[in-house]
Amino acid sequence: MTKTAAPRATGSAAGADALLLSFAEAGYLKAEPAILQPAEPFLDLSGEDIRKSLYLTTDATGEELCLRPDLTIPVARDYLASPRAGQPVGFCYLGPVFRYRGGGPSEFQQAGIESFGRQDSAAADAEMLALGLEATAAFGLTDIEIRTGDVALFAALIDALDLYPVWKRRLIKDFNRKGDLEMDLGRLTLAETPVRNEYEGVLAALAGSDRKAALALVTDLMSIAGATNVGGRSVAEIADRFLEQSTLKGGALPRDALKIIKAFLAITGTPDEALAQLRKLTASAKLDLSGALDLLESRIGFMAARGIDISSVSFSTSFGRGLDYYTGFEFELHRKGNGTEPLVAGGRYDGLLGQLGSAKPIPAVGFSIWIEALTQACSTSAATGSPGSAA
Structure with missing residues (x-):
């Protein structure tokens, strides 16, 4: 799918609606999953720890239900129930989600994209990052820190070791x-x-x-x-x-395996720098991670082709988003020098649709946009007169 330039946001609601329209015009179908969802998929896939953040109820049959805490799982469930299940389809969405967040409001707006069924995973990963950056640019933010990682690299390392x-x-x-x-x-x-x-x-x-x-x-x-x-x-x-x-x-x-794992987890830099360090480490350790490393190199090429400045991207082998269902590329977009909470975040989750009942593997990748966080960052940037630096 190609992406047209997103319009500049003029306000939280108007900006989010304009962004969603630009995604739809690029070929992403608008998804509108139900607000009330079965609780079991969220508990199974995100862990019981999420229970304390959910708004739960039980229906007359005893099934545990919840207000949707995010939109990835609901959109995936609707896709699997549709006639297009298994086919390459992209969805965009905008709507309220409900999650206890301590001092923050428990109802907040989430936008995003989910892409299912694409076999060109490196290109699809790069497209998600590019679209996420366009979302921040649509809200007038260009001083963006890009944090990336790849859980598949760690899985390949552990699989190659004699454990x-x-x-x-x-x-x-x-x-x-x-x-x-x-x-x-x-x-x-x-x-x-x-x-x-x-x-x-x-x-x-x-x-x-x-x-x-x-x-x-x-x-x-x-x-x-x-x-x-x-x-x-x-x-x-x-x-x-x-x-x-x-x-x-x-x-x-064995001591040498522990040493290799720790050396692997210490690798950081731009994606190109990290790739060079990884190839050097695996060669010296005589481990074959060529498939995962070639995929990383291919993704870097597609990122550059989409106009992303690779030298501005931070890659860490230890980067992870804290969700069990990610299986590969992961990323977060933050305003530079401000905060641990991302403005946009997502990644690859190829195993999720199988866990939700698909009889065959279906590749999947996507990201979420936190509208209030983007709007607040935009307001702060305008108030301080902060000059942006293009990502």
Whole structure:
């Protein structure tokens, strides 16, 4: 899809409407999902931690419902229920979302784009970033900081390392939770310290096993004992816990693997600089990440082709947005020198539609725009007379 220049915003509502119109004129269909949504997809895909931020209710059948806390999942669900499911289709949207935010209003406007079914992922990623920048420019903001990353690079690294399966799953799962990832790496550093407890026989039997073997063993043991859960934990949760303990006991991670992970997570710079550092690291470690690195290089080329100044883009291998469903490219746009909360943010989430019920994989990428944040940043910039610097 090609994109026409977005009109300059003259106010919050008018600017958002004009921006949405420009997306629609470029071929993005307007999506208007229901405000009341099933709560289960949000809890499953964003984690139970989001529960405290949701506005929940229960219908007469006992199904838990919520006011939509964002629009990505609702738009994706409507796409899957439509006759065009599986086909390349782009949607744009503007509407209220509802989420407890402490001191901020719990109802606020969100705009954005979701693109489903495109196979040219590098080009689609670059298009999302370009459109996000056009959204900030439409509100008169050009002093924008571009922060990017790629969770697929970390997943490729962990997959290439010689780790026990339980730690591969855990590290990839915790990538977007920086505190959890740091704790994992700390535990891995201490993994050579022997762990002694009353389950040593079972732990020794599980050491190095995969999840399927561990689940089978724990299921058999619990069946013999006549139990289906312990302390509210399911058989699968108990099996995972035993796997973690057995992995720690056996010395889970070689020192060179831990060194490589930490060196990987320390890489920052422009996308070109980061790519060069990544190729050097993987070559010295004799790891094959060529597929993920080639995709990054291709994305950089498409970004440049769309007029984005690559030297102004910040790339970090440790960058993540805190949401489990991202699978690749991620980005945030911030006003330079001002704040941790993004004005525009998004990325690639190829696994989401499968988790929502699609029988076949469907590529997906998109971004959200926080209208009030953009309007406030625009007002602040006008009040201070801040000169913009083009991104």
